[in-house]
Amino acid sequence: AWRKFSPRGFTTKEEFEAEAVKHIETTLARSLFNCDELAAYSGTALAFRDRLIIDWNKTQQRQTFADQKRIYYLSLEFLMGRALDNAMLNVGLKNVAKEGLADLGFRIEDIIEQEHDAALGNGGLGRLAACFLDSMATLNYAAWGYGLRYRYGIFKQEIQDGYQVEIPDYWLDFNPWEFPRHDVTVDVQFYGWVNKYTDDQGKQIVSWQDGEIVTATAYDVPVPGYGTPTVNNLRLWSSKASSGEFDFAKFNSGEYESAVADEQRAETISAVLYPNDNLERGKELRLKQQYFWCAASLHDIVRRFKKSQRKWSEFPDQVAIQLNDTHPTLAIVELQRILVDMEGLEWDAAWDIVTRTFGYTNHTVLPEALEKWSVPLIQNLLPRHLQLIYEINLYFLQSVERRFPKDRDLLGRVSIIEESQPKMVRMAFLAIVGSHKVNGVAELHSDLIKTTIFKDFVKVYGPDKFTNVTNGITPRRWLHQANPRLSELIASKLGNYEFLKDLTLLNKLEPYVDDKDFKKEWAEIKYANKVRLAQHIQKTKGYSVNPKALFDIQVKRIHEYKRQQLNIFGVIHRYMAIKAMSPDERKKLVPRVSVFGGKAAPGYWMAKTIIHLINKVGEVVNKDPDVGDLLKVVFLEDYNVSKAEIIIPASDISEHISTAGTEASGTSNMKFVLNGGLIIGTLDGANIEITREIGEQNIFLFGNLSEDVEDLRHHHFYGDYQMNPELLKVFDFIKKGTFGDEGAFGALISGIAEHGDYYLVSDDFNSYCQTQDLIDEAYKDQDSWVSKSITSVARMGFFTSDRCINEYADGIWNIEPLQVKEEN
Ligand code: 26M
Numbered sequence: 001a002w003r004k005f006s007p008r009g010f011t012t013k014e015e016f017e018a019e020a021v022k023h024i025e026t027t028l029a030r031s032l033f034n035c036d037e038l039a040a041y042s043g044t045a046l047a048f049r050d051r052l053i054i055d056w057n058k059t060q061q062r063q064t065f066a067d068q069k070r071i072y073y074l075s076l077e078f079l080m081g082r083a084l085d086n087a088m089l090n091v092g093l094k095n096v097a098k099e100g101l102a103d104l105g106f107r108i109e110d111i112i113e114q115e116h117d118a119a120l121g122n123g124g125l126g127r128l129a130a131c132f133l134d135s136m137a138t139l140n141y142a143a144w145g146y147g148l149r150y151r152y153g154i155f156k157q158e159i160q161d162g163y164q165v166e167i168p169d170y171w172l173d174f175n176p177w178e179f180p181r182h183d184v185t186v187d188v189q190f191y192g193w194v195n196k197y198t199d200d201q202g203k204q205i206v207s208w209q210d211g212e213i214v215t216a217t218a219y220d221v222p223v224p225g226y227g228t229p230t231v232n233n234l235r236l237w238s239s240k241a242s243s244g245e246f247d248f249a250k251f252n253s254g255e256y257e258s259a260v261a262d263e264q265r266a267e268t269i270s271a272v273l274y275p276n277d278n279l280e281r282g283k284e285l286r287l288k289q290q291y292f293w294c295a296a297s298l299h300d301i302v303r304r305f306k307k308s309q310r311k312w313s314e315f316p317d318q319v320a321i322q323l324n325d326t327h328p329t330l331a332i333v334e335l336q337r338i339l340v341d342m343e344g345l346e347w348d349a350a351w352d353i354v355t356r357t358f359g360y361t362n363h364t365v366l367p368e369a370l371e372k373w374s375v376p377l378i379q380n381l382l383p384r385h386l387q388l389i390y391e392i393n394l395y396f397l398q399s400v401e402r403r404f405p406k407d408r409d410l411l412g413r414v415s416i417i418e419e420s421q422p423k424m425v426r427m428a429f430l431a432i433v434g435s436h437k438v439n440g441v442a443e444l445h446s447d448l449i450k451t452t453i454f455k456d457f458v459k460v461y462g463p464d465k466f467t468n469v470t471n472g473i474t475p476r477r478w479l480h481q482a483n484p485r486l487s488e489l490i491a492s493k494l495g496n497y498e499f500l501k502d503l504t505l506l507n508k509l510e511p512y513v514d515d516k517d518f519k520k521e522w523a524e525i526k527y528a529n530k531v532r533l534a535q536h537i538q539k540t541k542g543y544s545v546n547p548k549a550l551f552d553i554q555v556k557r558i559h560e561y562k563r564q565q566l567n568i569f570g571v572i573h574r575y576m577a578i579k580a581m582s583p584d585e586r587k588k589l590v591p592r593v594s595v596f597g598g599k600a601a602p603g604y605w606m607a608k609t610i611i612h613l614i615n616k617v618g619e620v621v622n623k624d625p626d627v628g629d630l631l632k633v634v635f636l637e638d639y640n641v642s643k644a645e646i647i648i649p650a651s652d653i654s655e656h657i658s659t660a661g662t663e664a665s666g667t668s669n670m671k672f673v674l675n676g677g678l679i680i681g682t683l684d685g686a687n688i689e690i691t692r693e694i695g696e697q698n699i700f701l702f703g704n705l706s707e708d709v710e711d712l713r714h715h716h717f718y719g720d721y722q723m724n725p726e727l728l729k730v731f732d733f734i735k736k737g738t739f740g741d742e743g744a745f746g747a748l749i750s751g752i753a754e755h756g757d758y759y760l761v762s763d764d765f766n767s768y769c770q771t772q773d774l775i776d777e778a779y780k781d782q783d784s785w786v787s788k789s790i791t792s793v794a795r796m797g798f799f800t801s802d803r804c805i806n807e808y809a810d811g812i813w814n815i816e817p818l819q820v821k822e823e824n
Contacts, residue, residue, distance in 0.1 A: 009051035013100040016093070019047035020100065040106050041084070041114035044097060045176040048087045049222075056222045056231035062818065063142040067308060069317060069815045071136065071143040072301055074331060075324035076293065077126030077273070078133070078147050078234060080118040080221075081641030083177045084111075085481055086134075090224040116171045117642050119153035120236075122277035123557040124667055125363050127641065128441075128801075129324055131667075134474040135801040137225030137232040138501065140817040141809065146297040148289060149178070149219045149236035152272040157599050157638040162615035166275075166602050177221050178236070184218035186296040187242055190288065194384050206341050208384040213242040214266045216296035226476045226500060229820055237296045239269035276601045277557050278369040284381065287373055291382060294331040302338055312345060316356035320813040323360045323435070326371045326427035332358055332434035333385045336392070341384070351395070359812045360431040360438050361469075362449055363664050366561065370453070371427035372418065378425060389425055393417055396433050400460055414456045432457050432465075437812045441471045442665035442686040444706060467811060470689055471665040472804035475503050478671045482645040485525045486676065490793075493518065504797030509790060519786045526652070526676055526789070533595075533650035537634055543622065546629045549591035550779050553672075554655035555639050555647055558600040558607040561662040565748060566761050567596070567655055568614050570768055571633055572730045575621050578630055586630060590776040593632045597639035597647065609748050611635065616739035644671070651677035652785075653700070653775055657768070659759045660684045661706035670799040676789040680771055682764070690799070694792040700778075702771040703764040712763055716756045723753055724765045 010016045020043035024030050027046055030039050063070065088094035098108040121127060129145065136143035155166040192211025199205050221234040241263040250259040268285065269292050305318055323329060332354060339350035364370075378386045393416040404410050416433065418424040432438050432454065440446030446468030450458050458466060480487040480500055491497050493512055499505040512518040530547040538544050554567050571594050578586065596614050600607035618633035636643065648654075654672040656663070656679055663685040672679055673690060680700040681687040691699050704712060715721045731749045735742045752761050779785055797803075809815050 008054055010047065011093070011096070013096045013103065016047060016096050016100040017103060019050065020044050020104075023047060035104070037106065037110050038114050040101065040104065041111045042174060042176065044101065044111055045084050045115070048084065048091070048093075048097075049176050051091055051093075052087060052222045052224055052231055055224070055229045056233070058229065059231045060233065062820065066142070066818050068142065068818065069320060069813070071141055071809075071813055071815060072297070072319065072321045073129065073132060073136075073143060073145045073324065074294070074297060074321060074328040075126070075129040075145065075147055076290070076327040077121030077324075078118070078129050078145060078236075079121030079123075079126035079641055080130045080133075080234075081477070081645070082112065082115045082117055084115050086477060087224055089476065089481055090226045092227065113642075116173075116175075117153075117640050118171065118175075118177070119169060119640055120147065120150055120273060122154055122273070122275065124665070125277070125325060128471060128667060130641075131472065131474040131477075131801040132805060133223045133232065133234060134226070134476060135472075135805040137223045137230050138228060138474075138476070139802055139805060140225065140228055140230045140820055141232075141805065141815065142818050143232050145223070145232075145234040146293070146300075147234065147236050148270050148273075148293050149238040150270060150273045154273055154599065154640070155275055155602070159611070159615060159635060159637050162612050162619070164600055164608050164611050179220045179222075181218040181220055184300070186216045186237075186299045187213045188216055188292050188295045189213055190291070190381055192383065194387060203344075206384070208341070212262075212266075214269060214292060215240050215242040216292060218296075218300070230818075235297075235300070237270065237293055239266055239292060241266035275599070276603075278364055278366050278559060278561075279601060279604065280369055280371050281603075282373065282377070284377060287377060287381060290327055291330050291334075291385075294328050294334050297328075298331055298334045298338065302335075312339065312343065312353060313349070315353050319357055320815060321358050322808065322812070323358060323431055325361065325363050326431050329360075329371075329427045329431045329434070330382075330385065332430065333388050333392070336388055336434075337384060340388075347391075347395075351392075354434055355436050358431075358435040359808075360428075360435040362428065362438065362440055362445075362454075365445070365448055365453055365664065366662065372424040373427065375417070375423040375425060389416060389430065392430070392433060403460070410456060410459070414460060428453070429457075432461075436465070437467055438465060439467045439469045439808075439812065440664065441469065442689060443468055443470060444661070444683075444688050445664040445685060448661060448706070469804055469807045469811070470686060470798075471667050471670070472799050472801035473667055473670045473674070474801050475500050475674065477645070478648070479674055482671075483525075483529065483649040483675050485528065486522075486649070489518075489521055489525060501802070502797075503800035503802065506794050506797050509794035513787050513790050513794070519783070519790065522676065522790055523782070523786050526650075529649040529675075530652075533646060536646055537636070540637065541634060545593045545632045545634065546591055549593045549629060549632070550652045550776070551593050551595060551650055552653045552655065552775075553595040553597075553647060553651040553677075554657075555595070555597035555636070555644065556666075556668055558598045558604075558610055560606055560610075560759050561658055563657050563659065563759055563761060564596060564598070564610050564614070565752075566657055566764065566768055567594070568610070568617060568633075569727060569730050569761070569765065570772060571621075571631070572617060572733060573726060573769055574772070575617070575624075575627065575631060576729065576733055578627055579624075589630050590779050591629045591631070592776075593634060595634045595636060595647070597636040597643065599639065606748065606751070609745060613734075613739065613745055613748065616744075620739055644668070648672055648677070649675045651675070652779065653677065654679050656681035656685075656687055657703070657764075658682060658684045659709065659764075660704055661709050662759075670796070673792050674796050674799065676793055678775075678785070678788060678792065680768075680775060686799075690796075693798050694795045698788045698792045700771050700775055702767040704760060704767075709760065712760055713756070713758065716758075721762075724762045726769065727762050727765045728753070 010019050023046040024043035101108050133145050153169045156169045158165045190211050192209050195207045195209050216237040219236045223232040223234050335354050339345040416429045440449050450466050494508050534545050534547045614635050621633050648671050654677050656666050656669040660682050666685040682703040
């Protein structure tokens with residue numbers, strides 16, 4: 001009976017059409033006679049949104065009623081991509097929508113493409129947060145994401161004359177997936193000063209006074225699980241001048257301009273995502289963003305906790321907060337401030353609550369990415385927080401001194417404050433001290449943080465505070481949505497789609513590794529995906545590539561440590577080899593399409609030089625009649641989540657070739673293998689565990705090992721090393737001006753040939769090229785290649801983000817899923 005009053009919405013195509021048309025005609029006030037694709041998208045999105053809202057409300061009620069622990073995932077980045085396709089698949093009504101849209105005269109693919117990506121992230125870290133939200137909802141965990149509602153997401157990339165140009169990404173014009181909550185606000189304070197006094201009862205009172213107030217307004221985004229009625233919440237904060245603050249006093253006294261300026265300054269906080277990945281720059285506005293978001297989220301969490309009327313000591317039993325990198329570390333200080341300054345708890349009791357609440361995930365060992373904030377900057381912006389940080393550090397150092405009384409150097413090494421000029425706050429150290437668990441994101445990475453950057457903390461806390469949770473990806477988006485035909489083929493053999501919820505079931509594919517018909521279908525699907533990418537290249541770049549060629553793909557943020565330069569030097573080496581061949585020799589070659597994609601941080605000059613070189617090589621190679629189909633070099637513009645969904649299923653080989661020890665995990669490596677692509681990679685990040693799972697015979701590994709990197713760099717530094725002669729030939733070829741203005745690439749070359757080759761491009765060049773030759777040979781034997789592909793997919797079960805979330809839940813959050821009984 002309840003169902004009658006609580007409908008889940010449409011189930012048939014007729015009902016879907018009626019809903020979509022109703023929205024187009026009423027919500028959008030458009031006539032069906034001029035319904036274009038954008039209007040059809042909007043109507044479809046609103047119809048699905050209605051369905052989600054009902055389950056979303058129920059989920060929130062159920063979680064409130066259950067009154068058990070919740071997970072709060074704090075991330076400055078959520079790289080969600082598009083929502084409609086995902087929503088349709090999760091509620092299991094994509095086919096209904098497809099038929100309904102066909103009736104209305106539309107192809108569903110065209111409608112899906114109307115949606116703007118939600119690109120509130122840079123790369124791996126932000127996309128991981130999105131996969132985690134998907135898994136937490138699918139597994140029925142009571143979980144919230146907290147982030148910032150940037151008006152501008154990651155910039156859109158265009159290539160002009162071979163150079164990257166950044167275009168602002170204003171994405172909020174029509175966003176049916178967000179719900180403004182004008183009644184859910186938090187006032188956040190900045191600047192001001194700290195007043196300490198003793199009250200009538202002799203109690204120390206600390207109050208943070210004056211300064212300016214900015215209001216955080218909540219915007220909620222539903223996060224549907226797959227095949228479950230759980231719809232979790234992603235809460236994004238938007239900044240506005242506080243209502244009292246758009247100052248009528250100022251306004252009335254004629255200071256209109258300065259009143260407007262105040263308002264704009266407040267709105268600037270959530271205006272734009274910082275486009276760096278793995279680089280820290282210490283800008284005040286970035287610190288403001290971090291505190292604004294941490295404070296708003298913490299006060300929201302505390303408000304919710306207080307409704308339950310529990311004792312403060314129960315806070316860690318109700319709340320688990322996970323810090324996605326050090327960006328939200330101020331949340332630790334803010335919770336201590338709330339408990340001590342506002343709620344009047346004793347320091348030790350408060351600190352115990354804090355440390356039991358937080359967990360910290362580290363995503364990088366690159367020194368230039370480790371966050372440090374200058375003491376004067378914090379002093380000015382957050383005076384009370386600086387005092388608290390000093391106090392936290394004092395107690396921490398005292399405890400270290402008690403345990404290691406003779407080791408004075410140790411105190412300096414683990415101090416949260418770096419004694420530099422100016423002094424700096426080391427955010428990773430603060431995050432470690434304020435959390436009960438610290439994890440890395442792949443085995444090698446988790447070992448490295450224990451033996452290098454956080455070595456002293458292992459000594460202080462013992463090894464158990466540090467753990468590993470190897471990253472994972474959601475198979476819903478990265479298999480089912482991106483590669484529906486492969487998903488369908490797998491389901492046809494396994495009998496159902498259960499593998500999307502338990503990815504280890506993929507191992508049931510192993511018996512088909514030598515099944516002729518199955519292999520044929522498998523290969524056909526890969527080919528169709530390559531044709532689709534070739535069409536995309538034709539449409540966006542204006543030239544054709546041969547879908548029968550070996551597609552070799554490297555798509556990720558452009559960074560020296562990821563070594564796109566090694567790839568493009570290898571391509572040039574191949575080009576030189578082709579030029580030197582006789583026509584007969586050329587006939588034996590495996591044709592190749594080398595695809596690159598990825599954004600450079602706008603201020604990262606060397607990364608931009610690499611993009612420039614790739615484009616210039618493409619211009620020369622692609623029109624060289626000696627080469628023809630044998631080699632094409634493509635730089636795809638504006639790599640993002642929705643492009644990844646087209647690109648990843650189309651690879652034969654993808655490249656994950658970072659200098660060993662530098663890539664914390666990598667997650668696209670997992671996506672490519674799950675889609676039947678093989679990979680070439682170094683023994684770095686999750687490549688190591690991928691190798692262990694799928695077997696050494698199914699992956700192309702090369703290069704120096706992480707444990708040898710330090711020695712090699714040492715030799716470089718003292719000049720006792722020989723440049724690889726083949727690479728020198730490549731450099732000479734570039735210096736001749738083969739790819740235009742040779743001066744343009746001077747710094748890229750000299751960094752390797754003369755200035756220490758920090759990322760060991762020369763050391764790994766031989767091994768890289770030889771392995772590429774092995775790949776050519778292996779590709780000629782298509783039969784064995786396809787077997788490798790199937791075997792690999794069958795063994796990828798470990799890399800689902802569901803496994804990963806269950807490990808966090810068990811080992812860090814101490815939380816169980818909230819079981820839902822399906823109503824009927
Ligand atoms: C820092 C300061 C100012 C602005 C931005 C940043 C910043 C942004 C993103 C710093 C680091 C950021 O991300 C690091 C990152 O993406 N790390 C990647 O995390 C993935 C998920 O764990 C791993 O798979 C990758 O190996 C790792 O590079």
